[in-house]
Amino acid sequence: MVQIAPPPRHHNRDAFRQNYSWLQRLKANAYDVETTVAFIMLFIVLAINVVYLLQSQHGSIDLPALGTGLVQQLSLQGLTNAADTTGRVVTIINALFYILFAQTVLQNIQVFADRKPATRQLGLASTMRDHVVVCGLGRVGYRIVSRLAASGYRVVVIEQNFSGAFVNRTIEHGIPVIEGDAREESTLNKALITRARAVIACIDGDLTNLEIVLAAKRLNPAVQVILRAFNEDFDSGFERSFGAHTAFSASKLAAPTFAGAALVRNIEHVVTLGDELLGVAQVKLTSEMNAQTMEQSNGVRILPGAHGDTLAVIAPLATLADLNVRAGGEAVTGDGSIIVCGLGKVGYRVVQLLREIYPDRPIVVIHLPEGNPAEPDDAPHSHGEVDEQVGRSFIKMIAGLRNVRLIPGDARDRDLLLRAGVERASALLALTSNDQINVQVGLEARNIRTDIHVVLRVFSGDLAEKLGELFKIRTVFSTSDLASPTMAAAAILGGIDGAFAVGDDLYAINNVTITAQSPLINATVEALRRRDLLVVRVGRGNQVHLLPALTMGLVPGDVVTVIAPLRALDRLRAEGGRAA
Incomplete structure (x- = not known):
């Protein structure tokens, strides 16, 4: 027997660090022109002094005398006692130079201790090559940076607001942050955009x-561009110009996981494959079962790199829910109805997705009354009038969906929750753009009914973990945590369909078309898994094989969906396995 385990405590989100070789550090410190000039002048002055001392005291320059002259120079012997005019002039120059040099050294010690000055950041950035430039250091930007750095990729950040919440934290981890407007070519050049x-x-x-x-494309036409999009029409227009899978909406990336979490406890991520949702969860093996028999008897697949008694697996949501119940775990109870609190972009997408997958489930949506600003969760900061228009648009679209009931009001209100049916609902999702409101809604629902399945949206990943520990709410997700893996992986590989993280491991999802020249032709699913390439879907003609048999061989014309660590997928592409 196996059991779906609660998601483990994630790795420390601030444990990443970008390291530099001694040569890179030397180059970074030499970026300051004043420092470089000071050391060049030191060398010149030392050379002049040694030559003067050797000529005046020995009458010639030879190797044995060179060491003696250098020692005398560093101790100022021979110059302080100089009797000729040249010696006195050299002594005065030395005294003045050493005062200026000492001042420069002290300034550089201060700069080294305080890593934030612009020259220090520009110096570190100047050492970069084949790196990723991240423009914007908000929550999503910071999570992208941490994902890339933790996976071993080089990063430079551009941020206009140098007093932002994540600037100091990023710099402390060795990531250079360039202050400036990323739209300006001069700022992009400081981040070495051409390399x-x-x-x-x-x-x-x-x-x-x-x-x-x-601006980046003008300076470097070959650079891979990834954009966070807020407007769907803008998203599709951008991809027509720059290629598929180059523009991503954080709410669109996060919505499947929120929807899936409403139906299955203890899942970590949800992957969308056509009309099917696959869940990623941790499965704990018992002493009587090994990994192979667990796969065969439960209809799941172990992710590449997973090992130990608790394994990360992927399977259809219905399979994971059934597995959890058979193992004696907590099931989602209630009458099947789902309450969604909050009708911003995340809430709207979740309702839409739930309705597409489960058309007969009753859905109740609690939203702000018309006339109040809508929640700008995945939109740029805007005025209330614009938010109201967005809110009215969502209300109108949701109202047209079958078996969906809308209730205006504050979801923290006990009477409103009772009117929405919290006493009999299977799940409640708090998806507003306010962490405090979401926590209050979840706790009020638990006060009314202790066994109701609660899914919370929060902005802080650390808060998500703490809520899970304190209130035993295991389905708490951060939108930035859910969206950042895809944007990070897309920057490294390009052309991917999605990505997710399990602990420190970053997995990309990619569709590959098998051609007559493909390196994968005639390879079996099992053979690919030995190369850390997990085949989760094969489209062959009019048939779709989800989690295909390990013995299945690939033939020309197959469209294969692969989940793999970034470097394994990169190796496949280098061999000629291109994206579909």
């Missing part, structure tokens, strides 16, 4: 992000 492999524009605003990638 970068990719640029990610994740500022709060579609037009700003577009300006950034256009």
